[in-house]
Amino acid sequence: xxxxxxxxxxxxxxxxxxxxxxxxxxxxxxxxxxxxxxxxxxxxxxxxxxxxxxxxxxxxxxxxxxxxxxxxxxxxxxxxxxxxxxxxxxxxxxxxxxxxxxxxxxxxxxxxxxxxxxxxxxxxxxxxxxxxxxxxxxxxxxxxxxxxxxxxxxxxxxxxxxxxxxxxxxxxxxxxxxxxxxxxxxxxxxxxxxxxxxxxxxxxxxxxxxxxxxxxxxxxxxxxxxxxxxxxxxxxxxxxxxxxxxxxxxxxxxxxxxxxxxxxxxxxxxxxxxxxxxxxxxxxxxxxxxxxxxxxxxxxxxxxxxxxxxxxxxxxxxxxxxxxxxxxxxxxxxxxxxxxxxxxxxxxxxxxxxxxxxxxxxxxxxxxxxxx
Numbered sequence: 001x002x003x004x005x006x007x008x009x010x011x012x013x014x015x016x017x018x019x020x021x022x023x024x025x026x027x028x029x030x031x032x033x034x035x036x037x038x039x040x041x042x043x044x045x046x047x048x049x050x051x052x053x054x055x056x057x058x059x060x061x062x063x064x065x066x067x068x069x070x071x072x073x074x075x076x077x078x079x080x081x082x083x084x085x086x087x088x089x090x091x092x093x094x095x096x097x098x099x100x101x102x103x104x105x106x107x108x109x110x111x112x113x114x115x116x117x118x119x120x121x122x123x124x125x126x127x128x129x130x131x132x133x134x135x136x137x138x139x140x141x142x143x144x145x146x147x148x149x150x151x152x153x154x155x156x157x158x159x160x161x162x163x164x165x166x167x168x169x170x171x172x173x174x175x176x177x178x179x180x181x182x183x184x185x186x187x188x189x190x191x192x193x194x195x196x197x198x199x200x201x202x203x204x205x206x207x208x209x210x211x212x213x214x215x216x217x218x219x220x221x222x223x224x225x226x227x228x229x230x231x232x233x234x235x236x237x238x239x240x241x242x243x244x245x246x247x248x249x250x251x252x253x254x255x256x257x258x259x260x261x262x263x264x265x266x267x268x269x270x271x272x273x274x275x276x277x278x279x280x281x282x283x284x285x286x287x288x289x290x291x292x293x294x295x296x297x298x299x300x301x302x303x304x305x306x307x308x309x310x311x312x313x314x315x316x317x318x319x320x321x322x323x324x325x326x327x328x329x330x331x332x333x334x335x336x337x338x339x340x341x342x343x344x345x346x347x348x349x350x351x352x353x354x355x356x357x358x359x360x361x362x363x364x365x366x367x368x369x370x371x372x
Contacts, residue, residue, distance in 0.1 A: 056328075056333065056340045056342075057339060057340050058337070058340070059337075062328070062368040062371075063368065063369045064367065064368055064369075065313065065314055065317065065367060065369060066365070066366050067311055067312075067313055067357065067361045067363055067364060067365045067367065068311070068313075069310070069311055069312075069363040070310055070311075070312050070351070071307045071308070071310075072307060072308065073304040073306070073307050073308075074304070074305040074308050075253075075302050075303065075304060075305070075349075076303045076305055077255070077301065077302055078236040078237060078283070078300065078301040078303060079236060079237070079299075079300055079301075080235050080236025080283075080299055080300070080301055081234070081235055081296060081297070081298065082232055082233070082235075082289075082294070082295060082296065082297040082298075082299045083227075083235060084204075084227035084232055084233070084295050085233050086228040086231060087207075087225070087227040087228070087295065088204075088225075088226050088227070089224070089225045090115060090116075090198055090223055090226065091219075091220055092198065092217035092219060092220070092221050093195040093219055094123075094192070094195050094219060095216070095217070095218055095219060096118040096119045096196060096216070096217055097118065097214070097216050097217075098116060098117075098118060098119075098212065098213055098214065098215045098216070099117055099118065099213065100114075100116065101115075101117075101209060101212060101213055102114050102115055102116070103115050103116075103206050103209055105206055105207065106205065106206060107206045108229075109205070109206060110200065110203050111200055111201060111203050112199050112200065114197055114199055115200055115206075115209075115224045116198040116209075116211065116217075116223050117196065117197055118196040118217060119196070120193055120197075123189070123193040123195075123196055124193060126189045126192070126193075127189040127193050129189070130182070130185045130186035133185060133186070134183055134185075136182070137175070137178045137179040137181070137183075138182075140175045140178060141172070141178070141179045143175070144168070144172040144176075145175075147168045147171065148168040148169060148171070148172040150168075151164055152165060198223055198224070200224075200226060201226075202226060204228045204229065205226065205227060205228075205229045206224060206225070207225040207226060208224070209223070209224050210225070227295055229293075231286065232293050232295070233265075233268065233284050233286040234254050234265065234284070234285045234301060235282055235284050236282070236283050236285070236301040237275070237278065237282060237283075238280055238281050238283045238301065239280050239281075240274055240279050240280065240281060243270065243283070245304070245305070246267055246270060246283060246303065247267065247270075248268065248270060249266060249267060250266070250267045251264055251265070251266055252265060252266070252301065252303070252304075253301075253302035254289075254299055254302065255299065255302055256289075256290075256293065256298075257300065258297055258298065259290060259293075261290060262302070263289050263290055264287055265285040265289070266286055266287045268284050268285065268286045269282075269284040270282075270283050283301065310357075311356065311361060311363055312351055312354040312357065313327065313354065313357055313367055314353060314354055314355075315350075315353050315354065315355050316353075316369050317367045317368065317369050317370065318347065318355060325345050325347050326342050326343065326344055326345070327343055327360070327361070327367045327368075328341065328368040329341050329361070329365055329366070330365070330367070330368065340368055345357055345358075345359065346358040346359045346360060
């Protein structure tokens, strides 16, 4: 071996040793991964000779029910906001100081009940002045009537001149006009005085009071907001492709998420104009709603579409374990008898006491009801 060959052998030796160590480490890692994956563990035979399943427990006295296929309409929802059909805001017609507030938010009131009282001292003085004007005009009219009644027969007998009769007639008519003017001024003063007492125009519930004692109310300022809680409606935005399935007078479901319940309503109005940005129509649904419904709550309009076939099982057959929904399915065991095997299912909508099964079961299979 030459000196050159010896040098090459010495240089290649460490490289081969390094490659060998790396290959050995890789083999060890692969072996560990296979062991963790269970590749070297014996398989558990399932009843019936299939691998990968654990033997179930006997059915015993468990109650079995079949998985049923049911046809039900497909429901499309449209979100909306619940509000009152009749909602009103009571505003002031005067510039006056608030001296009394008789209501709070959430309070129920009757039509005609006093809500807010404004300072009316000046208005009462104006009314008294107007009433005095009516009394004076009434007295003047009475005197004119007496003079007219005296002159008229004398004129008819030719004793009084026509000029005197015309003067008496004009005086009576002028006094009558003055009396009517005074009466109108009194009515105006009375109406203005009535504006100082703010009353409820409807039977309803107070949404909000926006003044306190000592505040100065201005003309047009809203003092109290009211609504009628006995007539509520859902105003939903429905896309144009679904509006042809709705018509005025149609009975339809409304789901209130906060209460977790569905009630029925009636389509009262479909606004015949689409919003250009979203291509949706406003649909108003009114009807009986459960207690606890408030204006401004979130709701869903349930629009029925075509029917579909769904699998359902009783709610009592489902067991909740952590984040999983499990059922016990009756299967044929190794000895030919029925045993219960736990199976994970994916659930969908609720139909009364039944639950929709999206995956994990087939129609005709039997599941066990949970014991109370």
